[in-house]
Amino acid sequence: MELSQVSVGFAGAVALRKASVSIAPGARLGIVGESGCGKSMLGLCLMGMVPDAGQVTGSIRLNGQELVRAPERVWRRHRARDVAMIFQEPMAALNPLKRVGDTVMEPLMIHEGLSRSTARARALALFEEVGLPDPAARLRQYPHEISGGQRQRVLIALALACNPGLLVADEPTTALDANVALRIIDLLVRLSESRNMALVFISHDLAAVSRATDQMLVMYGGDIVERGPTAQVLAEPRHPYTQGLLGARPGLENRGRTPDGRRKRLVTIPGTVPPLHDLPQGCRFSGRCGQEFAPCARQRPQPTALGQGQEAACHLLSPLHAGHGTCRGAA
Amino acid sequence: MSAPLLQLDGVSRRYRMPRTALLRPPPVLTAVDDVSLTLNAGQTLGIVGESGSGKSTLARMIMAFEAPDEGAVRFQGAGLNRLSGADLRLARRRFQMVFQDPFGSLDPRRRVGWSIAEPLRATGAEDSAARVTQALYQVGLRAGDAQKYPHEFSGGQRQRIAIARAIVTRPALLVADEAVSALDVSVQAQILNLLMDLQEEMGLAMIFISHDLAVVACICDRILVMRNGKSIETGDTGALIAAPRHDYTRSLLVASGIET
Numbered sequence: 001m002e003l004s005q006v007s008v009g010f011a012g013a014v015a016l017r018k019a020s021v022s023i024a025p026g027a028r029l030g031i032v033g034e035s036g037c038g039k040s041m042l043g044l045c046l047m048g049m050v051p052d053a054g055q056v057t058g059s060i061r062l063n064g065q066e067l068v069r070a071p072e073r074v075w076r077r078h079r080a081r082d083v084a085m086i087f088q089e090p091m092a093a094l095n096p097l098k099r100v101g102d103t104v105m106e107p108l109m110i111h112e113g114l115s116r117s118t119a120r121a122r123a124l125a126l127f128e129e130v131g132l133p134d135p136a137a138r139l140r141q142y143p144h145e146i147s148g149g150q151r152q153r154v155l156i157a158l159a160l161a162c163n164p165g166l167l168v169a170d171e172p173t174t175a176l177d178a179n180v181a182l183r184i185i186d187l188l189v190r191l192s193e194s195r196n197m198a199l200v201f202i203s204h205d206l207a208a209v210s211r212a213t214d215q216m217l218v219m220y221g222g223d224i225v226e227r228g229p230t231a232q233v234l235a236e237p238r239h240p241y242t243q244g245l246l247g248a249r250p251g252l253e254n255r256g257r258t259p260d261g262r263r264k265r266l267v268t269i270p271g272t273v274p275p276l277h278d279l280p281q282g283c284r285f286s287g288r289c290g291q292e293f294a295p296c297a298r299q300r301p302q303p304t305a306l307g308q309g310q311e312a313a314c315h316l317l318s319p320l321h322a323g324h325g326t327c328r329g330a331a
Numbered sequence: 332m333s334a335p336l337l338q339l340d341g342v343s344r345r346y347r348m349p350r351t352a353l354l355r356p357p358p359v360l361t362a363v364d365d366v367s368l369t370l371n372a373g374q375t376l377g378i379v380g381e382s383g384s385g386k387s388t389l390a391r392m393i394m395a396f397e398a399p400d401e402g403a404v405r406f407q408g409a410g411l412n413r414l415s416g417a418d419l420r421l422a423r424r425r426f427q428m429v430f431q432d433p434f435g436s437l438d439p440r441r442r443v444g445w446s447i448a449e450p451l452r453a454t455g456a457e458d459s460a461a462r463v464t465q466a467l468y469q470v471g472l473r474a475g476d477a478q479k480y481p482h483e484f485s486g487g488q489r490q491r492i493a494i495a496r497a498i499v500t501r502p503a504l505l506v507a508d509e510a511v512s513a514l515d516v517s518v519q520a521q522i523l524n525l526l527m528d529l530q531e532e533m534g535l536a537m538i539f540i541s542h543d544l545a546v547v548a549c550i551c552d553r554i555l556v557m558r559n560g561k562s563i564e565t566g567d568t569g570a571l572i573a574a575p576r577h578d579y580t581r582s583l584l585v586a587s588g589i590e591t
Contacts, residue, residue: 034515035486148382177381178542178586204515207588248520250549251589256569263527266520266549272485 001046001083001166001198006058006068008041008050013276015041015054017222025165026196028189030213030230032206032245036273038222039202043168046200047085048075063165080107084159088171090151094143100154101127101139107161126157131187149180153187160191166198167191173208185212206249210234215309218242221284222276224303228310239312240289244269283315291316334408336503336536337370337393337426342402344388362388364560365402372503375530375537377547377568379583380557386540389557390508393538394428395419406504424454427497431509433489437481444477447496454500466495469532470525487518491525498529505529506538511546523550545587548572556580 001023008016016038023029023046031039044050045060048067060068062082067074087093095103104126105119114122120139127135130153143151152172159167169188173181185208192199201212209216209230216233218226218241226239237243247267257263271288280286286296295301295315304317343364350357363385370376378386391397392404395411404411406426414422427450430436437446444463451458464474470491481489490510497505507526511519527550530537541547547554547568554571556564556579564577572589575581 034517178544179381179582182586206516245516248517249588250520250523250545255549255572262531263550265524265527268520268524269517272487272518 001063002059002061003042003045004059004061006045006056006060008045009055009057010053010276014222014279015276016045018058019045019224021217021224023166023198023200025198026192027215028192028199028201028213030209030216031200031202031219032204032209032216033219034204034245034273036276037219039204039219040170041222042217042219043085043170043200043202046166046168047079047083048072049085080111080159080162080164082164083166083168084162084164085168085170086152086155086159086172088174090148090155090175091143093155094151096143099140099142100146100151101141104139104154104158104161107158111162122161123157126160127154129160129191130154130157131183132157147180148176149184152176152184156184156187156191160195160197163195164197166200168200168202170202171204172201174203174205181208182211188212206234206246218245221273221279223284223313225285225314226310226312227303228306229308232308232310236310238306238310238317239285239314240291240316241269241285242312244290283313334405335369336372336374336407337368337538338405339366339368339389339393340402340405341365341367342389342392342399342404344385344392344397345400361560363392363399366557366560366562367402368555368562368565370504370536370538372536373530373534374553375539375551377551377554378538378540378557379542379544379547379554381542383559384557385560386542386557387508388560390428390506390538390540393506394426395423420454423450424456424500425502426504426506427500427502428506428508429490429493429497429510431512433486433493433513434481436493437489439481442478442480443484443492446481447477447492447499450496450500456500462499463495466499469498469529470495485518487514487521490514490518490522494522494525494529498533498535501533502535504536504538506540508540509542510539512541512543519546526550543587544572544583545589548589556583 003019003021005018005020007018019042031042033039050056056068058068062078101123104123108114108119108122123139124135127138132138132150132153173184188199189212201209203209213230216230217224220241226233226242237246250266269288282298283296283301286292301313301315301318303311303313305311344362346360346362348358348360366389380386392399398412447463447466448458451462463477467474467476472491511522514522529535539547539551551568554568555562558579564580575584
């Protein structure tokens, strides 16, 4: 799947700006950022599910086929078979009146024209593949009878039913307990490897992204502000926003007390994400960035290549403004 | 030596489950099983565990929203479950709670100033605009915000409002049940810092409940780990993180990214 220069605009607001992303078969890509930064909009672009009010421009190609202005009827042929999606709240995504087995069999019967009994056998195999205990009994249960982690596994089985080449997971572990979340992440990684299926993992949880993916994008205000190999970006974040996100996560280094007996405070990013219709003119992050200087308020920074596939859009890193190198790790 | 601020002695809470067979007694779920703890003034205690481990039931008993089936909850030496309704209302001035969902815990049709003053009215204290203004100021909001409605604020600001409401009666104990779990990581850090500020300024004691051990570790002196209603491990934060005695505690450390 290949997105180039994709923008999504709603009356007066830009939800996504000139995003170019290319996803190879079997690749695992993480997308991070705070709420309202455009991560989910990017996910919806991949599924052709941008709300009707949104104006999508640019190019979205799936296996070479242009889909950016494709009608719903065309997208419907690709969903489930080529691209599938799982969501944050597994209870809301399952029909409470349907046995989970029937829910998983439905796309098999509709998209692949299987008979009920063949579909049931496939559903059973899928339940086994996603690690549901006692899969035969699970087929007959209703969503309320199983736990949150198991519901998420059912949804993964449902998404995998028609062997998609790309799975988009939008905050799949946010509603789950920490150790259940770990097991779901490991399952997604294993499935992506065994099926050579691409995985797009959208999350605000950096620890989850670091475990699930090998490439990542950091989004802010509808822009991709930093991208690169996950390990590289997390070890050496270059954009002040990425640095802020990493610093805000409680860890061992900000535990305990300072010499005057006060508890150590966490690093924070001041303020909140501005609404999309009220973003700053220049760099989207200006106004919240602690390292702002002259061009930030006026001029939109362009991505600067930083080596090893990492790039970030920040004036501090741009060769035009060399000498202002207060950015941590700036060469 | 005076009595500790909060003391729980062998507290248990059971719930009767729906009947599964007509003639058999209904099954009983023990949500909290024989938990004891002591909290002194100004201290912070973290309670961690996965969903269903009994953390929130424990919090509800500390807040006297429900009574334990066994054991006693004592606040400043007084047994909370012995108090009459009127006395309990007065006692509630001294302990307040912050909930997880800042959207669900504020009345959407009331101005936030009204919501913040609610504990003052409920505990029979004077409903004064000055107290509300001061509480807003303490959580980093402006006096004018009292005239706005909850939908005009972001999630982090709403959680600040919820905290303002909890501290307006100047309590000695604040119980925060998953108070930062629904927030983005940068907003979460802001709220955690705010809670640390308030704790140091007001000498608040805090019970901080979360499934995320990393969050708990940065704000608490001591940690209590719960599983299936039982307290399985308790200790000073540093010692517990450096050398967890229980495998379950270790799995929580891994899950929160402290240990790999």
